[in-house]
Amino acid sequence: MAELKSSFEVVDRDINHLTPKMKKVALAILRVIKIYNLPFRLYETRRSQERQDRLYQTGFSKVKFSNHQTGNAADFVYWDGKNWSWKYDDFYVHEAWVVLGFLVRHHVVREFAKCGINIRWGGPDGPGDTFNWDWPHWEVIT
Numbered sequence: 001m002a003e004l005k006s007s008f009e010v011v012d013r014d015i016n017h018l019t020p021k022m023k024k025v026a027l028a029i030l031r032v033i034k035i036y037n038l039p040f041r042l043y044e045t046r047r048s049q050e051r052q053d054r055l056y057q058t059g060f061s062k063v064k065f066s067n068h069q070t071g072n073a074a075d076f077v078y079w080d081g082k083n084w085s086w087k088y089d090d091f092y093v094h095e096a097w098v099v100l101g102f103l104v105r106h107h108v109v110r111e112f113a114k115c116g117i118n119i120r121w122g123g124p125d126g127p128g129d130t131f132n133w134d135w136p137h138w139e140v141i142t
């Protein structure tokens with residue numbers, strides 16, 4: 001049991017564990033975060049099936065399989081300098097995520113689309129967007 005818990009706690013944030021395409025996307029998002037001095041950090045890259053199963057069972061994920069398992073997704077989570085935050089209902093956290101979403105769409109998603117690499121965000125993209133419950137999540141559409 002302790003072993004299962006400890007492996008659940010292991011979060012892989014090595015950018016080199018992503019696919020080459022997703023690594024390029026993640027680096028571009030990190031560049032936006034740095035240039036605009038936004039309070040975000042790369043939280044997770046690749047994920048084991050065991051960790052995905054635990055996240056699904058505990059309600060932290062709504063899917064049994066995510067693009068993290070193949071290295072085609074990365075999560076960028078709010079970081080206040082000491083702690084991570086997923087509090088979308090906090091005004092500042094919420095606004096920061098909206099700004100990050102806007103800037104990444106503006107600078108990264110558009111540019112990569114020109115090269116045939118399509119990117120999907122787990123945040124609110126506008127009317128008709130059904131995948132909007134996972135704001136830290138960015139993935140390459142394969």
Ligand SMILES: [Zn+2]
Pocket residue numbers: 068073074075134136137138
């Ligand atoms: Zn994710």
